[in-house]
Amino acid sequence: MNFLNSLISGLSLGSVYAIIALGYTMVYGISKMLNFAHGDVIMVGGYVSFIMTMYVGMNGWLALLVAMVVCTLLGIIIERLAYRPLRGTGSLAVLITAIGVSYFLQNAALLIWGANPRVFTSLFDGVGTIHAAGGQLTITPESLFTILANIVIMIVLTLFVNRTKAGKAMRAVSEDNGAAQLMGINVNQSISLTFAIGSGLAAVAGVLMCSAYPVLMPTTGAMPGIKAFTAAVFGGIGSIPGAMIGGLILGIIEIFSRAYISTELSDAIVFACLIIVLLVKPTGLLGKKVSEKV
Amino acid sequence: MKKNWTKFLVVALSVMMVFAMTACGGGSGDSGSSEGGDNALHLGGVGPLTGPAALYGNAVNNGAQLAVDEINAANPDGVQLVWDMQDDEHDAEKSVNAYNKLVDDGMQVLVGTVTTAPCTAVAAEAFEDRMFVLTPSASGPAVTEGNDNVFQLCFSDPNQGIASADYIKANYADKTVGVIYNNADNYSTGIYDKFKSEYEADGKKLAAVEAFSDDANADFTAQLNSMKNAGVDLIFLPIYYTPASNIMTQANKMGYAPTYFGVDGMDGILDLEGFDTSLAEGVLLLTPFTPYSDDAKVQDFVKAYEDKFGETPIQFAADAYDCVYAVYDAFGKTGLGTDASSADICEAMIKVFTGGDFTASGLTAETMKWNAEGEVDKTPKVCVIQDGKYVEQ
Numbered sequence: 001m002n003f004l005n006s007l008i009s010g011l012s013l014g015s016v017y018a019i020i021a022l023g024y025t026m027v028y029g030i031s032k033m034l035n036f037a038h039g040d041v042i043m044v045g046g047y048v049s050f051i052m053t054m055y056v057g058m059n060g061w062l063a064l065l066v067a068m069v070v071c072t073l074l075g076i077i078i079e080r081l082a083y084r085p086l087r088g089t090g091s092l093a094v095l096i097t098a099i100g101v102s103y104f105l106q107n108a109a110l111l112i113w114g115a116n117p118r119v120f121t122s123l124f125d126g127v128g129t130i131h132a133a134g135g136q137l138t139i140t141p142e143s144l145f146t147i148l149a150n151i152v153i154m155i156v157l158t159l160f161v162n163r164t165k166a167g168k169a170m171r172a173v174s175e176d177n178g179a180a181q182l183m184g185i186n187v188n189q190s191i192s193l194t195f196a197i198g199s200g201l202a203a204v205a206g207v208l209m210c211s212a213y214p215v216l217m218p219t220t221g222a223m224p225g226i227k228a229f230t231a232a233v234f235g236g237i238g239s240i241p242g243a244m245i246g247g248l249i250l251g252i253i254e255i256f257s258r259a260y261i262s263t264e265l266s267d268a269i270v271f272a273c274l275i276i277v278l279l280v281k282p283t284g285l286l287g288k289k290v291s292e293k294v
Numbered sequence: 295m296k297k298n299w300t301k302f303l304v305v306a307l308s309v310m311m312v313f314a315m316t317a318c319g320g321g322s323g324d325s326g327s328s329e330g331g332d333n334a335l336h337l338g339g340v341g342p343l344t345g346p347a348a349l350y351g352n353a354v355n356n357g358a359q360l361a362v363d364e365i366n367a368a369n370p371d372g373v374q375l376v377w378d379m380q381d382d383e384h385d386a387e388k389s390v391n392a393y394n395k396l397v398d399d400g401m402q403v404l405v406g407t408v409t410t411a412p413c414t415a416v417a418a419e420a421f422e423d424r425m426f427v428l429t430p431s432a433s434g435p436a437v438t439e440g441n442d443n444v445f446q447l448c449f450s451d452p453n454q455g456i457a458s459a460d461y462i463k464a465n466y467a468d469k470t471v472g473v474i475y476n477n478a479d480n481y482s483t484g485i486y487d488k489f490k491s492e493y494e495a496d497g498k499k500l501a502a503v504e505a506f507s508d509d510a511n512a513d514f515t516a517q518l519n520s521m522k523n524a525g526v527d528l529i530f531l532p533i534y535y536t537p538a539s540n541i542m543t544q545a546n547k548m549g550y551a552p553t554y555f556g557v558d559g560m561d562g563i564l565d566l567e568g569f570d571t572s573l574a575e576g577v578l579l580l581t582p583f584t585p586y587s588d589d590a591k592v593q594d595f596v597k598a599y600e601d602k603f604g605e606t607p608i609q610f611a612a613d614a615y616d617c618v619y620a621v622y623d624a625f626g627k628t629g630l631g632t633d634a635s636s637a638d639i640c641e642a643m644i645k646v647f648t649g650g651d652f653t654a655s656g657l658t659a660e661t662m663k664w665n666a667e668g669e670v671d672k673t674p675k676v677c678v679i680q681d682g683k684y685v686e687q
Contacts, residue, residue: 002519009515054568117536119543119568129547140547213513215540216568258516264477264505 001136006259007252012143012212014251015150019205020228021235021243022157023198029238030174030194033091036098037078038202039225040105045071045203046210046220047113050120060123060207067203075199076192084188109218117217120210142212149208153201154244161240170194174238227254230274236287245285332374335625335632337362337618338401339379340392340416341408347384350610354408354430355379356603357611360595361618373632375622382407386415393419402636403428403625403643405617408610410434410481417444424637426644428621430613433558434480438668443640445647445668447617447658448582451481454557455488457674458530458580462555463493465687469553472502472526474517474541476533485532485557501526506537514544521552528553535563542573553578561609564682577679582658583612584677584684592657609658616656623654 020042027035045067052063082101086093124141131138161167172180173190181187209224210216227250235246250270257269277285339358341351362377380396382389389412393404404420404427407413413432420427420443427444429437433451438444449457462471473489476482486503493500502524504517518541521529529552531538538560545551556563556579563574585596585606595615599607621643628642646652647664654662659672677684 002523005519006516009513013513050568117539117566119539119566119570121568129549131549135549138548142547212544213540214543214568215536217536255513255516258504258513259519262505263517263520264507267507 001133002259004137006255008139008143008147010252010255011248012140012146012251013255014231014248015146016205016209016212016224016247017228017231017250018150018244018247019153019201019208020224021232021247022153022240023202024229024232025235025237025239025243026170026194026198028232029240030170031083031087031191033083033094034098034229035083035195035198036095036225036229037101037105038198039221039223039228040102040109041071041074041078041199041202041221042206042209042224043109043216043218043221044074044105045206046120046216047109048203049207049210050118050216053121060121060125064123064204064207067207068200071203071206072196072200075195075202078199079192079195084191106218106222113218115218117215120214120216122211122214123207124211140212142208146208146212149204150244150247153204154240157197157240166190166193227270230271233284234274234277236284238288239284239286242284242286249285333372333632334374334376335622336376336378336400336402337621338393338396338399338404338406339377339408339614340382340389340396340404340406340412341379342384343379343381344383347409349608350431351379351381351384351408353608353610354406354614356599357430357607357614358405358618360598360602360611361615361622364598365618365622373622373625375618377618379406382412384409384412386412389413389416390419397423397425397636401425402632402634402639403621405430405614405621407432410437413437417441420444424640426621426636426640428617430617431610435484441668442666443644445664446670447613447620447662448670449558449672449674450669451484452488453669454580454674455485455490455532456492458485458532458555458557459489459492461580461674461676462528462530463498466528466553469528470501470525471498471528471530472504472521472524472552473500473530474504474506474514474521474533475531476507476537477505478507479533481559482532489530489532512537512540514541515548517541518545518548518550522548522550526552528555531556531560534559535561535566539563539566539569539573542577543570546573555579558582558609564679571679571682574679575681578676578687579679579684580674580676581609581684582672582675583609584675584686586683587686589657595657612657616654616658616662619656620654620662624652627652 023038048070049063049067052058052066053060078101082097083094086097122142127141129138129140161171169185169190172185173187177187231246231250232243234250235242253273254266254270258266261269339354341354342348343351358377362375366374378396380392382392389407393416404425406429407416408431410432413429414436417427417437421441424443429446431448433448435450435452438446473486475486490500502520504520506512531554538556554577556577558581560579561581564571596607599611624643624646627646630639630642648666662670662672664670676687678687
């Protein structure tokens with residue numbers, strides 16, 4: 001039973017990582033940049049949803065929708081103001097800007113919402129936990145919904161990228177930016193769309209994460225952001241199924257090492273696994289091998 | 295590809311280092327302290343008045359100010375106290391600068407500093423300068439270690455662990471006890487180590503011990519499952535209230551309801567915005583001070599504090615208040631005049647504090663005594679949370 005309990009926790013935590021990792025991996029895929037501010041967009045999503053439920057009195061699901069809209073806009077604005085002017089100046093300038101944006105968001109949150117931690121009310125407040133096998137097996141509604149949401153998001157996103165015109169345009173830009181432009185694809189629009197989708201998903205991840213682990217602080221997004229980034233690299237950065245697999249595996253490794261090996265070493269084990277995977281397969285589990293032009 | 299990665303990492307790390315270094319911008323406190331010649335003893339304080347730990351520094355500043363005003367008003371013809379507190383933003387380097395400024399301004403006794411890491415740095419300076427130090431709240435053992443001039447008014451971290459273990463053994467002998475602690479935090483591991491050795495001293499065993507690292511949003515289901523499977527019905531939590539609230543929420547979802555026992559870091563859990571305080575019902579915590587106490591002295595203090603500062607005092611305010619009274623009483627016993635040098639005062643005060651017959655009385659304990667190591671000896675209070683309030687056990 002302990003095994004099943006841990007498996008469910010691991011899948012649920014891994015699903016949160018996977019949804020966040022999508023934002024990293026899609027942005028990397030299309031613009032070859034690491035958006036380190038992504039983790040902090042999660043935190044903004046959490047706070048917006050918190051404010052909407054606690055002070056405006058909205059229903060949790062409506063608040064989630066508002067948080068998604070705010071984060072989507074935030075993602076587009078960040079891309080427009082901070083990253084677009086630097087496009088073509090090399091990856092270092094953009095990387096440093098991304099770290100700057102991350103600090104900006106954290107400190108803005110500190111200024112607006114203060115340093116005192118808040119406790120987030122779960123989306124499923126009042127929904128009972130499922131107890132099975134004589135109370136041995138517990139499944140919280142949060143973990144069940146997180147796992148389901150992850151699966152739905154993955155299916156919808158895969159269909160979107162493969163079947164729709166906008167999705168095809170995104171893939172084309174990812175493949176070859178210049179050629180895509182010559183074919184009449186609006187590159188700026190495609191990149192904006194990617195940021196919008198990634199940031200909207202970050203809001204979902206933020207609300208789901210805070211529902212399960214309810215503490216909300218200006219630095220709430222930092223650690224999950226790093227773990228999800230690890231998951232994206234683990235699965236092969238740039239690959240959507242890779243983000244899902246990487247996230248799930250990371251979550252399961254983390255919970256199982258806590259349950260069976262040591263709670264003190266769980267983070268070390270997670271990152272050791274990453275190093276081993278990268279040593280054996282430098283592009284990650286599902287990453288494409290790209291030969292670099294010299 | 296691979297090469298790019300290394301480049302990214304190197305740059306990311308160096309940028310973070312630059313940020314870490316430049317994040318310590320300027321900003322100095324206000325000056326203002328009169329010179330000697332007036333029959334006044336100059337007390338200095340150092341602590342975080344701004345920044346993330348500002349809550350603690352401001353409480354100390356307010357509590358000390360209240361005590362100073364009371365003492366000055368009570369005997370206008372006797373020794374008067376002058377209080378000057380400087381900001382250190384919970385930063386060791388700034389703390390030493392603030393301390394040096396106070397020394398230049400004629401400070402004779404330091405009531406501070408508020409937090410452990412800066413206090414360790416300042417204590418070393420003060421040891422060189424022969425400045426008497428009584429800290430209200432820096433609880434780490436490194437603060438007093440090797441410094442004969444530094445005394446703590448709060449329990450040291452190890453002593454909190456010992457006191458908790460003794461209390462649990464005496465009052466909850468039939469409970470199965472487990473621990474969840476933060477292994478990335480000195481405070482938490484310090485308390486846990488002593489708790490474990492004290493608890494297991496006479497053959498008892500901790501049923502389960504689990505750890506987590508600094509991340510407040512962590513998933514605690516693995517730790518809680520381990521507690522549940524080991525049959526633990528009392529969990530000792532030597533951690534701050536933020537992760538503790540997370541643990542209580544997650545345990546509640548699992549349908550697991552053990553008794554929780556916290557230390558002074560648990561203080562604040564009832565003020566956490568959005569937290570369902572009904573989950574904290576029945577939580578036991580070791581704290582030196584509760585504003586809800588029936589004690590007349592405490593009630594007077596709480597009322598005066600609320601009137602003056604518009605908020606309910608936390609234990610840091612009470613610690614600082616007691617510090618000022620302890621220093622004032624001890625200074626009276628030295629027989630020195632207020633024109634004595636800080637070094638003379640320091641030697642005389644050390645003699646009084648370690649003399650064996652000096653006891654202070656205050657809000658945080660009826661009697662407080664100090665040993666030569668600078669640690670305080672007082673009876674810990676254990677409170678239980680009932681109807682959203684601390685009730686003394």
